[in-house]
Amino acid sequence: MEQNKIICISCPIGCRMTIQSKDGKITSIIGNACPKGIKYAEEEFINPLRILTTTVKVIGGELPLVSVKTEKSIPKRLLLKAMVEIAKIEVKAPVKIGQVIKDYLLGTGVSLVATRNIKRVDSNLFS
Amino acid sequence: MKLEYDLVIIGGGPAGLAVALEARRNTVKDILLLERDKYLGGILPQCIHNGFGVQYFKEELTGPEYAGRFITKLKDCQINVKKETMVINITSDKRIIAINRDDGLLHIQSKAVVLAMGCRERTREAIAVPGSRPAGIFTAGTAQRYINIEGYMPGREVVVLGSGDIGMIMARRMTLEGARVKAVLEIMPFSTGLIRNKVQCLDDFNIPLKFNHTITRIEGGKRVEKVTVAQVDKNLQAIPGTEEEISCDTVLLSVGLIPENELTSEAGIKLDPVTRGPIVNENRETEIEGIFACGNVLHVHDLADFVTEEGEIVGRAVGEYLKGNRKFRSQPIKIFPGDNIAYVVPQHIDFIVPGRKKIKLFMRVKKPEERVKINLIDDKGRVLTAYKKRIVTPGEMVSVFLPEVLLDDKLKNITISIKRD
Amino acid sequence: MKTDVVIIGGGVIGTAIARELSRFNINIILIEKEDDVAMGTSKGNSGIIHAGYNDDFNTLKGELNIKSNPKFDKLCADLKILFKRIGSLVIGFSQEDFRKLKELKENGEKNGIENLEIIRGPKLFELEPNLNPQAKYALYAPSAGIISPYKFTIALADNAVINGVKVLLETEAKDIRIEEKQVYGVVTNRGLIETRIVINAAGLHADEIAEAAGDNFKINPIKGEYQLFDKQWGNLVNHILFPIPTKLSKGILVAPTVHDNLLIGPNSYWVKDKDDPATTKAGTEEVCEGARKLVPNLPHQDLVASFAGLRADIEGRNDFIIEASKKIRGFINVADIESPGLSSVPAIAEMVSGILKEVVKEISPQLELNCQDDFVETLVEQPKFADYLDKTGEWQEIVEKDTDYGEIICRCEKVSKGEILRAIHQPLPARSLDAIKRRVRAGMGRCQGGFCSPKVLKILSEELKISPLKVSKKGPGSEILKTKTKEIIKETGVKFKDEVRV
Numbered sequence A: 001m002e003q004n005k006i007i008c009i010s011c012p013i014g015c016r017m018t019i020q021s022k023d024g025k026i027t028s029i030i031g032n033a034c035p036k037g038i039k040y041a042e043e044e045f046i047n048p049l050r051i052l053t054t055t056v057k058v059i060g061g062e063l064p065l066v067s068v069k070t071e072k073s074i075p076k077r078l079l080l081k082a083m084v085e086i087a088k089i090e091v092k093a094p095v096k097i098g099q100v101i102k103d104y105l106l107g108t109g110v111s112l113v114a115t116r117n118i119k120r121v122d123s124n125l126f127s
Numbered sequence B: 001m002k003l004e005y006d007l008v009i010i011g012g013g014p015a016g017l018a019v020a021l022e023a024r025r026n027t028v029k030d031i032l033l034l035e036r037d038k039y040l041g042g043i044l045p046q047c048i049h050n051g052f053g054v055q056y057f058k059e060e061l062t063g064p065e066y067a068g069r070f071i072t073k074l075k076d077c078q079i080n081v082k083k084e085t086m087v088i089n090i091t092s093d094k095r096i097i098a099i100n101r102d103d104g105l106l107h108i109q110s111k112a113v114v115l116a117m118g119c120r121e122r123t124r125e126a127i128a129v130p131g132s133r134p135a136g137i138f139t140a141g142t143a144q145r146y147i148n149i150e151g152y153m154p155g156r157e158v159v160v161l162g163s164g165d166i167g168m169i170m171a172r173r174m175t176l177e178g179a180r181v182k183a184v185l186e187i188m189p190f191s192t193g194l195i196r197n198k199v200q201c202l203d204d205f206n207i208p209l210k211f212n213h214t215i216t217r218i219e220g221g222k223r224v225e226k227v228t229v230a231q232v233d234k235n236l237q238a239i240p241g242t243e244e245e246i247s248c249d250t251v252l253l254s255v256g257l258i259p260e261n262e263l264t265s266e267a268g269i270k271l272d273p274v275t276r277g278p279i280v281n282e283n284r285e286t287e288i289e290g291i292f293a294c295g296n297v298l299h300v301h302d303l304a305d306f307v308t309e310e311g312e313i314v315g316r317a318v319g320e321y322l323k324g325n326r327k328f329r330s331q332p333i334k335i336f337p338g339d340n341i342a343y344v345v346p347q348h349i350d351f352i353v354p355g356r357k358k359i360k361l362f363m364r365v366k367k368p369e370e371r372v373k374i375n376l377i378d379d380k381g382r383v384l385t386a387y388k389k390r391i392v393t394p395g396e397m398v399s400v401f402l403p404e405v406l407l408d409d410k411l412k413n414i415t416i417s418i419k420r421d
Numbered sequence C: 001m002k003t004d005v006v007i008i009g010g011g012v013i014g015t016a017i018a019r020e021l022s023r024f025n026i027n028i029i030l031i032e033k034e035d036d037v038a039m040g041t042s043k044g045n046s047g048i049i050h051a052g053y054n055d056d057f058n059t060l061k062g063e064l065n066i067k068s069n070p071k072f073d074k075l076c077a078d079l080k081i082l083f084k085r086i087g088s089l090v091i092g093f094s095q096e097d098f099r100k101l102k103e104l105k106e107n108g109e110k111n112g113i114e115n116l117e118i119i120r121g122p123k124l125f126e127l128e129p130n131l132n133p134q135a136k137y138a139l140y141a142p143s144a145g146i147i148s149p150y151k152f153t154i155a156l157a158d159n160a161v162i163n164g165v166k167v168l169l170e171t172e173a174k175d176i177r178i179e180e181k182q183v184y185g186v187v188t189n190r191g192l193i194e195t196r197i198v199i200n201a202a203g204l205h206a207d208e209i210a211e212a213a214g215d216n217f218k219i220n221p222i223k224g225e226y227q228l229f230d231k232q233w234g235n236l237v238n239h240i241l242f243p244i245p246t247k248l249s250k251g252i253l254v255a256p257t258v259h260d261n262l263l264i265g266p267n268s269y270w271v272k273d274k275d276d277p278a279t280t281k282a283g284t285e286e287v288c289e290g291a292r293k294l295v296p297n298l299p300h301q302d303l304v305a306s307f308a309g310l311r312a313d314i315e316g317r318n319d320f321i322i323e324a325s326k327k328i329r330g331f332i333n334v335a336d337i338e339s340p341g342l343s344s345v346p347a348i349a350e351m352v353s354g355i356l357k358e359v360v361k362e363i364s365p366q367l368e369l370n371c372q373d374d375f376v377e378t379l380v381e382q383p384k385f386a387d388y389l390d391k392t393g394e395w396q397e398i399v400e401k402d403t404d405y406g407e408i409i410c411r412c413e414k415v416s417k418g419e420i421l422r423a424i425h426q427p428l429p430a431r432s433l434d435a436i437k438r439r440v441r442a443g444m445g446r447c448q449g450g451f452c453s454p455k456v457l458k459i460l461s462e463e464l465k466i467s468p469l470k471v472s473k474k475g476p477g478s479e480i481l482k483t484k485t486k487e488i489i490k491e492t493g494v495k496f497k498d499e500v501r502v
């Protein structure tokens, strides 16, 4: 019998949960205040996933960067690899909130989408 | 330009936006929102991480997305907005002076005023970190603005002081952008931020979080070169012999937020010494009738969702106030923080509201405790009602309901206390 | 490069001398190793214009302080900086203290100060309601005043520049070129400046400069630490409050500043490093404890800044050195200018002017020193939004002429963009965030630049036409930003991968 203590990050409440497992199989999960906790614990046990939020360079925009996120969570182990990939991307202004900046990020099938609008300007002194 | 309004809102963050929308829904006609920045949304456009909206929209959004939803709605409501306009003075009779490039100085008279100016970050000086004064010392929010909005990295090797949410979020953000975050130091024996942020911002990236530790000295002539770190004792004093040097070029401070309270106190509004925001009743109305406050200018919130909720309370309250049909209790009920409670908002209950079932009270605890009861106690020491909580920590705002049925005429004071269950 | 006079050091002494000498028809260069003037002792001090009862009139300190004190009203009015003659009180608690106060008073009267008064009883608390209730006596000197020492220095420099002085910043004197016991030039990091007269006003480093010219004295730095409280507390005291002075120092004082902050400090102890004005925990505690003896209730929760300054002390010598070198022609020392150096500024400058005349007679009798008839004595008053909060109509007119005055950049000190642009383009221009802060106070308030520094950085980058990455806090090496977002991860993303728990 093994015991793992984890904290659910699916919402700001942050339930403290205990996963009991035997031979790599979950036998019980306790401590969650809602069903989302169960799903989180299961994923965390097998393949931890995270949403990645960062920025992407914008050409010709009112600001030099647009904030972005992965539309769904991606494996935690890919976070930094994804950052290196994303550092190479440049998008042209204007950018619309929800616009797909890159699909199939690192072959995950998850796309990177803009989380704000960026207007176009003719010149940007500060970038 | 028009200089008389029913409602002027100062600040276009989530608090101000919620007030504007809710006031419009409550038939307030002439609304003006003043914002000093170029964009609406307050602090949210730079909070590019997710974790917003889980309570309010029942989905997980990033800061810019959360703000974006309200900004879009605002556009549909034809509310007057003046951006890049800084309010510099409010008087107790609700005259507002603001300034911008195009109009110069504006003198505006309003029937109701809402303070929604947010908060500012505590600085190195506020916590008196000794040492030299080189470049490379930033508050976490300023660093966040440089990285996420302006597009510049303020450092490569970082030590974060304070485990507040912004500090932890910035530790992750800088790590993701390739900087090395060598440690996050927390002088208390517990984190002052949300627990989920410790997990996903620090633990995920193996960033050490050292409790009971602080920076005792910053060194460097032109740029930060290193910091001396030491363990502290129960009285938060450095323990000799535990010092350790960490080389770094940047120190990020996440040592607390303070309500942006200049305008508030200049208007002659009394502040709560703990929240450092105004003292308010259940409508979030300050001691000056018709001047309301919500969001971080009132007390520092950890969740934008609660800010929105508070803004909506004010939006409705402004509607009632302008209609002028409010009914006061014969005497207000004062609410006091008791054992392990730092503060409670609202600080008093003033009105009789037909049909109201309960009043939500927001509070912060002083230290973490597990398996507790939150007791609401009357003047005579009787427990009016109690709530069980598995865990309370200073980083997470706690809320409980005060049922209307308990509020009889004779009740003068309520004390809220935390007791081991 | 060639000139008639080189002044080394852009502290209050160097800039005051530069302004005084700019009355003459000669070419003057002032060199300063930092990126702005007032980066040394002249920025970290108490900013008190002393009445002059402390020192003996037979010393230069005593004499020059007494001579200077009455000149500050006009000088500051000319330079358009604040000077407030609020008076000082030296506080006594015992019979013993009372005797010392009487001695001070007698010394002051010998020096010619007429209006000194010993106060006791209830009147003391009428003057200072927040004074320690145990206080019994005070020596009251109405002629003492307060000034902002760095604003004073900058204004002196501005005025000197207007009158033709060339100020070279980031220019460090490395050596003095001497031939046959006559000064020939100053070797700097930017090359040689040929000159036959050098004035050594290098503050803490004056001994090194003097050594290059063959004069020997050694300067030991004595540190003094301060704490500054929020503007709402400036009225906690009405006068400058001193404890009974010791041989070493005037002690830890409590005073308002001209900008309505409350200042406490300094302590005093010898240190090794001449360029390290770091504050310490022990120092902070010492200063607080010292100040509490005068005013027990200090607003510790509203601290906005702590800082330190270094006094230039020559062991065994308790007076200024202001003289032409006896060994080298053309070399003038203005050294060991410890307290009351600031209070003695006008008279020091005049004295150096007199010495210069002598030196000129000696080394080039044919040169005639004449006053320029177009000497400009006054600076033009520059409007500050913070001064117009109750005169908004007048500010409206200013904004209508120039919309930059309608954009507020620093919320705490209420500084408009127009004022910041002015600081970047004034005679002695600001080139860094700290230089802007000293000129117009942007970043000096409660949030200490948290809100306005990104904005000021942007304005500096636009006005100076440099990349934001080049904008610094206080000169090269102190740049605020490291690189553009994305650049580090591009270089190192893979390297740190191992450190992530995946």
Ligand SMILES: Cc1cc2nc3c(=O)[nH]c(=O)nc-3n(C[C@H](O)[C@H](O)[C@H](O)COP(=O)(O)OP(=O)(O)OC[C@H]3O[C@@H](n4cnc5c(N)ncnc54)[C@H](O)[C@@H]3O)c2cc1C
Residues within 6 Å of the ligand: B010, B011, B012, B013, B014, B015, B016, B034, B035, B036, B037, B040, B041, B042, B043, B044, B047, B049, B050, B051, B052, B053, B085, B086, B087, B088, B116, B117, B118, B119, B141, B144, B165, B166, B169, B260, B263, B294, B295, B296, B297, B300, B301, B302, B303, B304, B305, B307
């Ligand atoms: C780094 C960080 C991370 C956070 N993470 C989360 C999270 O993950 N999830 C979550 O739910 N919440 C989070 N929060 C909390 C939430 O964002 C804040 O509580 C919320 O933004 C507060 O809203 P507000 O409207 O009171 O203040 P603000 O958002 O600060 O808005 C105040 C506005 O008023 C304007 N203003 C101020 N003074 C004046 C004046 N004199 N004249 C005109 N305008 C003025 C300001 O420019 C600003 O736009 C985070 C906060 C921070 C700082």
Ligand SMILES: Cc1cc2nc3c(=O)[nH]c(=O)nc-3n(C[C@H](O)[C@H](O)[C@H](O)COP(=O)(O)OP(=O)(O)OC[C@H]3O[C@@H](n4cnc5c(N)ncnc54)[C@H](O)[C@@H]3O)c2cc1C
Residues within 6 Å of the ligand: C008, C009, C010, C011, C012, C013, C014, C031, C032, C033, C034, C037, C038, C039, C040, C041, C042, C043, C044, C045, C046, C047, C048, C049, C050, C171, C172, C173, C174, C201, C202, C203, C204, C205, C206, C209, C222, C223, C224, C225, C266, C309, C310, C311, C312, C337, C338, C339, C340, C341, C342, C343, C344
């Ligand atoms: C703690 C403290 C409190 C004080 N309080 C008071 C007071 O209340 N009243 C009062 O009257 N006086 C006071 N004084 C004294 C007063 O501050 C000094 O007398 C005065 O500032 C000295 O000015 P300065 O120009 O000689 O030195 P500085 O301001 O140090 O100027 C010297 C300049 O020379 C530059 N420099 C050095 N070496 C070189 C080089 N090689 N090349 C180029 N530039 C160089 C330095 O960078 C510096 O800018 C106080 C002093 C201290 C330390």
Ligand code: SF4
Residues within 6 Å of the ligand: A008, A009, A010, A011, A012, A013, A014, A015, A031, A032, A033, A034, A035, A036, A037, A038, A040
């Ligand atoms: S289990 Fe449910 S309530 Fe608890 S943290 Fe996870 S999502 Fe939130």
